[in-house]
Amino acid sequence: MEVIIIGGGLIGLSIAFELIERGVKITIIEKDKIGKGASWAAGGMLAPQSEGLDGEFLNFCLESRNLYGDFIKRIEEKTLKETGYWKCGILKLAFSKEEAQKIKQDVERFKRLGLPALWLDRKALEKEYKNLGDEVIGGALYKEDSQVDNRKLCNALANYVKQNAKVLENTKVLKIDDKNGKFNKLITDKGEFKADLCVLSAGAWSGEILDIPVFPLKGEMLALDIQKDEIDKVLYSSKSYLIPRRDFHRLVVGATQENVGFKGGNTAYGTLKLLKGSINTLKNLAYKNIQELWFGYRPSTPDELPLLGNSGIENLVLATGHHRNGILLAPITAEVPHPNLTKVIYSPHTLR
Numbered sequence: 001m002e003v004i005i006i007g008g009g010l011i012g013l014s015i016a017f018e019l020i021e022r023g024v025k026i027t028i029i030e031k032d033k034i035g036k037g038a039s040w041a042a043g044g045m046l047a048p049q050s051e052g053l054d055g056e057f058l059n060f061c062l063e064s065r066n067l068y069g070d071f072i073k074r075i076e077e078k079t080l081k082e083t084g085y086w087k088c089g090i091l092k093l094a095f096s097k098e099e100a101q102k103i104k105q106d107v108e109r110f111k112r113l114g115l116p117a118l119w120l121d122r123k124a125l126e127k128e129y130k131n132l133g134d135e136v137i138g139g140a141l142y143k144e145d146s147q148v149d150n151r152k153l154c155n156a157l158a159n160y161v162k163q164n165a166k167v168l169e170n171t172k173v174l175k176i177d178d179k180n181g182k183f184n185k186l187i188t189d190k191g192e193f194k195a196d197l198c199v200l201s202a203g204a205w206s207g208e209i210l211d212i213p214v215f216p217l218k219g220e221m222l223a224l225d226i227q228k229d230e231i232d233k234v235l236y237s238s239k240s241y242l243i244p245r246r247d248f249h250r251l252v253v254g255a256t257q258e259n260v261g262f263k264g265g266n267t268a269y270g271t272l273k274l275l276k277g278s279i280n281t282l283k284n285l286a287y288k289n290i291q292e293l294w295f296g297y298r299p300s301t302p303d304e305l306p307l308l309g310n311s312g313i314e315n316l317v318l319a320t321g322h323h324r325n326g327i328l329l330a331p332i333t334a335e336v337p338h339p340n341l342t343k344v345i346y347s348p349h350t351l352r
């Protein structure tokens, strides 16, 4: 069995990892470098509760969060690389009465589902955070929400895949060719490629390759210099999210969300918004140095649900459209094309 994967972001790399482990021959075709794309730009939060998800999609995301520990263990063992996976918990802060009411409702809903969730009022938060912004009313502690250093994870997987699969970088897929409703070959700017099965995991660009409703949703990010161990949890709110990296002088601050196509760059407005959001959360962040600015494109869909499984073309599997949760959903997505590679395990329809 030979599988060709379009796109070497975290989704393509995770699928490659799982299939290589099962003895499948893999080729990854990537228009730039593998291990980059949105997967490199992301915050790395594993946050189904903080994101306020519900219904069947919540269950799907919780299942992936539960898979993370084992997924990381296997990757770290195989690659001998550390990925910054950290069950640090996420504190979701409220900046208004309306936000507090909504978060308290979520806390009750999660408790009914048996998930750990705890509302903390401002007084309780002040005990832990001396520099809490004046407008913070309180927040919910979701201790099972966590984070991974997505860049380290991508690097680990990219190294592994380069050693165990054929990787064609700087090779752009122009067209997927099918014959009688069955995957036939890929046409790229460097020639044509055949395989038994093809996985489309080209992130925000997937809609350029196949007629599927995937589009880019730009997100700007920045990082601040902090003391090692200065902040011990992710602080998430409608204004920004602050992600301290473990054992690292780095606070990742995200993210804007704009539907501006593939327009690049960090804007004054986006940077201002992120800085204001972080200072309104913790006042002392005003005096931290800016370490880095960057941006990326979430692969979004109209209903914000991923497209996983059957493409309508036999032997062409979709693994795209992960919107805001592709880092979280990597382990469960990587299970999609196996054990029976053509079976649909999850499709957009089963998720609706």
Ligand SMILES: Cc1cc2nc3c(=O)[nH]c(=O)nc-3n(C[C@H](O)[C@H](O)[C@H](O)COP(=O)(O)OP(=O)(O)OC[C@H]3O[C@@H](n4cnc5c(N)ncnc54)[C@H](O)[C@@H]3O)c2cc1C
Residues within 6 Å of the ligand: 006, 007, 008, 009, 010, 011, 012, 029, 030, 031, 032, 033, 034, 035, 036, 037, 038, 039, 040, 041, 042, 043, 044, 045, 046, 171, 172, 173, 174, 201, 202, 203, 204, 205, 206, 209, 217, 218, 219, 220, 221, 254, 255, 295, 296, 297, 298, 299, 319, 320, 321, 322, 323, 324, 325, 326, 327, 328, 329
């Ligand atoms: C600012 C930001 C913050 C985010 N924060 C989080 C978070 O905290 N938690 C979370 O779970 N998710 C987060 N996300 C979402 C997450 O990053 C994405 O859902 C996930 O990375 C998608 O992975 P992917 O592999 O599908 O896409 P990508 O990582 O974008 O990879 C797609 C790859 O396909 C390649 N490609 C595209 N077209 C072609 C072609 N024609 N031929 C060959 N190769 C091609 C691209 O070059 C790219 O390398 C965030 C996203 C952004 C932008």
